[in-house]
Amino acid sequence: MALGSRQSRRDVLKLTAYSTAGALLGAPAVRAQTKSLTMMHESSFVPPYDAFFKNKLAAAYEKEKGIKVNYEVVSVGSLLTRVTTAAENASGPDMTAIGFNWAFLFDDKFVDVSDIAAEIGKESGGWYESAQESVVVNGKWKAIPFGNIGQLMNWRTDWFKQAGYDKFPETWDELLEAGIKLKKAGHPFGFELGHGFGDNHGWLYPLLWSYGAREVEADGKTIVIDSDETARAVDYCRRLYKETMVEDCLGWTDVNNNKAFLSEQISCTNNAESILWAAKKDFPEMAKVIDQSENPKGPKGRFHMLNPLCHSIFTHTKDQKASKDFLRWLMAPAQAGPWLDIAVTYYQPFLHKYDDAPMWKVEPRNLPYRDALKTAHLPGWPAPLSRAQSESVAKFVVVDMFAKACAGKSTKEVIADAAAQLKQIYRAT
Amino acid sequence: MTVERRGWRVRLLTLWLPLAVAMFFALFPFYWMAITSLKTNQELYSRKVMPLIVHNPTLKHYVDLLTETSFLEWTWNTLLVAVISTAISLILGAMLAYPLARLRFAGAAMVSFAIAATYLVPQPLLFVPLADLINRLGLNDTLTSVILTYPTLLIPFCAWLLMGYFRTVPVELEDAARIDGASRLQTLVRIVLPLCGPGFISAGIFAFTLAQNEFLYALIFLTKTEVRTVPVGAIAELVRGDVFYWGQLMAAALLGSIPVAIIYSFFVEHYVAGLTAGGVKG
Incomplete structure (x- = not known):
């Protein structure tokens, strides 16, 4: 380090003495004060949710701590690309929203936040067990879970009533029975069986699990898709498709079932809260006769899809402590509560403190989303997080197994195809 | 006269008809974009109205x-x-x-x-x-x-x-x-x-x-x-x-x-x- 010409030898000695004394007394290392942090998020389905962060939370933090927090919004479906770029180049935002098994995929790029996760859990009534499924990697929390974007059965109460159902069917078999009656009455079902990003996995994995079937054992190695349980789930799905659904849902993506439901083409589908939300906005009369229910039970119980939104800190951030302090502040009830409220349960919190929060009373029809958290899992469950899990989802192995059966292939054939694919995927990774 | 009529028909079949088909395929996406942008959300999702025209245009x-x-x-x-x-x-x-x-x-x-x-x-x-x-x-x-x-x-x-x-x-x-x-x-x-x-x-x-x-x-x-x-x-x-x-x-x-x-x-x-x-x- 070059010293200025005006500094005397005495100044240098003083500086050295102060620095040594500081180090010996355990004073914090001298570092530049963090002036700003950046949080990256995918644009929310609920526009006020993004606005609340930018206008309220960020402003409050700057006022309180003097640190400006930028909120960088990326388009839907683009977050993984941005996270990959930031992680690989070790540059860009300090913190990011993540989903699915990204905590595992970017394990070495994310900071261990176990300490603040424990504090937050203690402060807010403890974490749901499902919260840990996607963020704990090798015993370390690599993200702080925020909320689940659950998938439930969306159905028309008026048409179900006409067919003799006051309540949503409890089991898959009862749902089939109801669907047959409703299709005859001109109100078929429509469940996504195409290559979308969520509404296909959202009901097909729970269906598979509820029959006691799995892709892979908990050891993450033994492929067990070729089983009698899978065959029964596939046979059921084929009947549900042929006897209750509109034909074109084989090619649907996530947009199509929303459109079909809102255009009164179908009476039941599996979706997040977006259908009810859109109906309230544009079709208030229809919104009065929409309800949402947990997935039906199968022979081995009731299951749901885990679709978590969590926050991670990149290891490349210049000040990990500042990012941790911010996440800790963000997850305190004074901040997380109003942020969750603004989205009106679209993000179902993973903390038990919010189990009876006022937001659930704003729209009681959303309550089943909270209850579904107890039986929610990631695709690939019960195997631990892995790259193979991502590949199986990206290649639509389970979705295609069911869809091909619906399109006419034999049960034996579709299961053999899925088993061969899974063996290749899990062996290769 | 007959030759003229035949010429007109041939021209219709060999030029104008293929042109009309090509024009339809080329311009239909723009037409669809235009009418979709002018429809209310209610009309966009309604299966009861004819989708090729705008019934209640809005900006x-x-x-x-x-x-x-x-x-x-x-x-x-x-x-x-x-x-x-x-x-x-x-x-x-x-x-x-x-x-x-x-x-x-x-x-x-x-x-x-x-x-x-x-x-x-x-x-x-x-x-x-x-x-x-x-x-x-x-x-x-x-x-x-x-x-x-x-x-x-x-x-x-x-x-x-x-x-x-x-x-x-x-x-x-x-x-x-x-x-x-x-x-x-x-x-x-x-x-x-x-x-x-x-x-x-x-x-x-x-x-x-x-x-x-x-x-x-x-x-x-x-x-x-x-x-x-x-x-x-x-x-x-x-x-x-x-x-x-x-x-x-x-x-x-x-x-x-x-x-x-x-x-x-x-x-x-x-x-x-x-x-x-x-x-x-x-």
Whole structure:
């Protein structure tokens, strides 16, 4: 380090003495004060949710701590690309929203936040067990879970009533029975069986699990898709498709079932809260006769899809402590509560403190989303997080197994195809 | 009289009918965009009304697009980026294409192959290293980042198109200029380039359209709303979860296609001439 010409030898000695004394007394290392942090998020389905962060939370933090927090919004479906770029180049935002098994995929790029996760859990009534499924990697929390974007059965109460159902069917078999009656009455079902990003996995994995079937054992190695349980789930799905659904849902993506439901083409589908939300906005009369229910039970119980939104800190951030302090502040009830409220349960919190929060009373029809958290899992469950899990989802192995059966292939054939694919995927990774 | 009638019928069957079919396929997407952008959400989702006409037209989607999003800013950014990157690509593309089309030098075949190979490298392979470069240059969230990266796609494309076109210019014209004392550069600037106007127009329109529609680099390098281009801005703000704001998306698509349509309408004759020259004779 070059010293200025005006500094005397005495100044240098003083500086050295102060620095040594500081180090010996355990004073914090001298570092530049963090002036700003950046949080990256995918644009929310609920526009006020993004606005609340930018206008309220960020402003409050700057006022309180003097640190400006930028909120960088990326388009839907683009977050993984941005996270990959930031992680690989070790540059860009300090913190990011993540989903699915990204905590595992970017394990070495994310900071261990176990300490603040424990504090937050203690402060807010403890974490749901499902919260840990996607963020704990090798015993370390690599993200702080925020909320689940659950998938439930969306159905028309008026048409179900006409067919003799006051309540949503409890089991898959009862749902089939109801669907047959409703299709005859001109109100078929429509469940996504195409290559979308969520509404296909959202009901097909729970269906598979509820029959006691799995892709892979908990050891993450033994492929067990070729089983009698899978065959029964596939046979059921084929009947549900042929006897209750509109034909074109084989090619649907996530947009199509929303459109079909809102255009009164179908009476039941599996979706997040977006259908009810859109109906309230544009079709208030229809919104009065929409309800949402947990997935039906199968022979081995009731299951749901885990679709978590969590926050991670990149290891490349210049000040990990500042990012941790911010996440800790963000997850305190004074901040997380109003942020969750603004989205009106679209993000179902993973903390038990919010189990009876006022937001659930704003729209009681959303309550089943909270209850579904107890039986929610990631695709690939019960195997631990892995790259193979991502590949199986990206290649639509389970979705295609069911869809091909619906399109006419034999049960034996579709299961053999899925088993061969899974063996290749899990062996290769 | 009979011959005249038959001629009219033949003309109808061989010219006007195929033209009408072609026009229908070409224009129907625009018609669909236009009517979707003018319908209310209720009408958009209704299965009870005829979907090919607008029953209750509204400009709400246009108003929302222009007032609730930064669409005008995105449009300005898009035009700026597309015009500058197209200009850079045309200049450098011409400098690359001319020697390859006219000069004989060692390694020319290798350079031609390298250009084609560069054009064929998929973007997903390049975005991570390019993002690293942009980051090192400190150009994140600036329009300069995409102005500098788009030519990596556009220069090989322009060079290939222009190479074909340069070869159609008679070499005797250049020889004559050289005999009269023009240097190689003067020959290029004063003789070849003026004769290649249509080629430049077609390469320019294609390059402009590619730059205007580019998504991946814009997504990676431009994250702030105020520096986004139309494709990224529209997707970020008008697609939320599994709900698409169809009316606003179609309004954005329609308004976004206007600049290309205007440019195209001015240069359509040269554009067609340029394409046929480059494609057939090259």
